Amino acid sequence: MIDRGTTASTVKERAQLALNDDFLRKAVKFTTERLRNGKEAAAEQHGNWEEWRERGKQIRLHTIAYLDYYLNLFADNARANGVHVHFAETADEAVKITLAIAEHRGARSVVKSKSMVTEELHLNRALESIGVEAVETDLGEYIIQLAGETPSHIIIPAIHKNRYQIADLLSAEAGEILPPDTAILAGFVRRKLREKFLEADIGMTGCNFAIAETGSMVLFENEGNARMVTTVPKTQITLMGMERIIPSWADLEVMATLLPRSATGQKMTVYMSGITGPKRKHDADGPEEMHIIIVDNGRSLQLGDPEFQELLNCIRCGACLNACPVYRHIGGHAYGGTYSGPIGAVLTPALNGNVAEWDDIANASSLCGACYEACPVKIPLHEMLVYLRRRKVEAGRGSKAESLGMKGFAAVMGGARRYRTALKLAQLGQKLVVRDGGIRMKVGPLKGWSSYRVTPALADRSFRQRWDTLEQEIRSGLSEIDPTVQKRMEQKRQERGQEQGGHGHA
């Protein structure tokens, strides 16, 4: 079995690996298309989708605009409910608090329900380092944990594995040969994890929403493992991104309308649970002790940044992944971070303070705007991708990141020729890769004729000016390549053809 996503280090290399894997591509396509169609159906059936989206956006905008007030209120109310609330500015602090709790509770095993934040913190590894077993209990997460991999999709983490591979993994765990039959495999996991739930010392969860006015935390799921994790073990630890807040239960109705429909096309996930504090005195189940760790880890970098603050509105539904032609083609591992797809392309560098090594991810997108269309809270991801590239260019971040990026880009789009969006991308790419008053370009489908070094054609305008044009183009939609641009490019090609010798590349 290939240990995908851990060996290759650039988007290009990772994309190459994914592209060679036929099964992955088909699986990703099949599932995402089904989910996407489901979503479209659910949205249509629900009616007034645009009004709901707008409402969702307004609620998220409002909450983030007053995040100091609401987060403080949440923390106070959660404490009043008997929860131990902690604040962690960095991943390191969050891990330390978690480990301290585990140690003080003498924990030997932790059962976890799906949580992107714990992925982000690499908590499993940390727990294992102090001898605590961390068991993922979401069926897909459990499978990839057995395989020693990382998730490739927010909602369907094991999207890249087929049932034969899964049967092999589970058979090794069972110590007997299990047939590649979905029901039998799931049955084995049910039995196996039942034992784990009952013997675990700590249950660990993420948090979909935290309700400020009552200090409650809300989880959406289909399997019931998040309920197990919050019901059976004696101690519960919830890791929560500081932006997960909504003001009230009334607002939860809007999120409950948008999230399941956008994520899987369901009207509602099988379970939606609101947990308000540890078990009450006379209750016979529920955790005796409950901790909520509120995590910043780069999120506050987006606060007050007009271009990126809306990232904090994300409800982690995965709709933008399903809508993205590039994601559909290369799969999640190619993005190399915890979060994949369009949201990952922006969020990963944003959480990391836009560090250079992540810059190539921003290029693995076609800027076609499908992610924005799909987003239930209307986050303009496609614009953010452009902001990210612009910042890179403006910061004069060396040719290393850029050329890496463009290579990754070429790998992705070279194989995705049939996407019309590739054309738009090339069109944009020309404008984006501006440096030293010229253009360097060798992008995907246009590669054959655009492999020249510097085109001075646009050099009479500043990047800023061009940026405005670009923004307008994005806003008014980029359905087709502009015929005049095409003509100009074709002309260039002919000119190139007449020149002798090749020009090599920087």
Place this chain on the structure above:
Amino acid sequence: MPDTERSWLAEMESRSLAKQEAFINGIAAKLQRPRVLDKPAHPFRGAPDFWQTFEWPVTERIERFTENFRSAGGHVSRLPDLDAARSFIAGKAAEMEARHILRQDGPELEALNLEGCLPEPVRVAVWNREPGDNWKERAAEADFGVVYADYAAAYTGSITVLSDAGKGRSVSLLPTVLMAIVPVERLKTRLGEILGDFDRSGTGALPAGIHFISGPSRSADIENDLTIGVHGPGIVYALIIG
């Protein structure tokens, strides 16, 4: 809890309080304004206006609930009264050869008197009746869990159960089959009609666990092939009474 643990928690608590101040102030600083201490006006609270007054007549609520719950893989039966519910559950218990039945405590299920009508060797346990018993394990071994729903919402096909001493969260989670009795007067149109109650009761009055259940536990994680009953009950009945 030993004293050392108590003092450790107290220490964590005071550290957290100090940190909270800095953390929240930091957010206000990033937002480039002084800290907001009073409740801000929230003009977009809750669902859009057109939705707030939307309500189906009861027959349509029943129809829609049934349709939605079934399409999520659940079963729905409409029954005239609790006597009919008793025979229904007894019938299913016999048909599926259930041995262990766990029910919530409470006057309605007391009146249902399952205990009186299910012959040996079927054992009916009542959640948290005798303190000290390991109730989570009782729930894990149960074939049927029987609950009396606090609410239901037709639009999403959801049943709501609230926890308390007699109403363990495990009863609707660990058994293989879930039987939920839904009195028709508790069946609402929208989720919002239910959620509003939690805002009104506010902090301090909410139960530890509020669970919305919209069908059998499911997963599509293996090759997108839908599997039922991965962790929670794989068979779920909603019995609408009245």
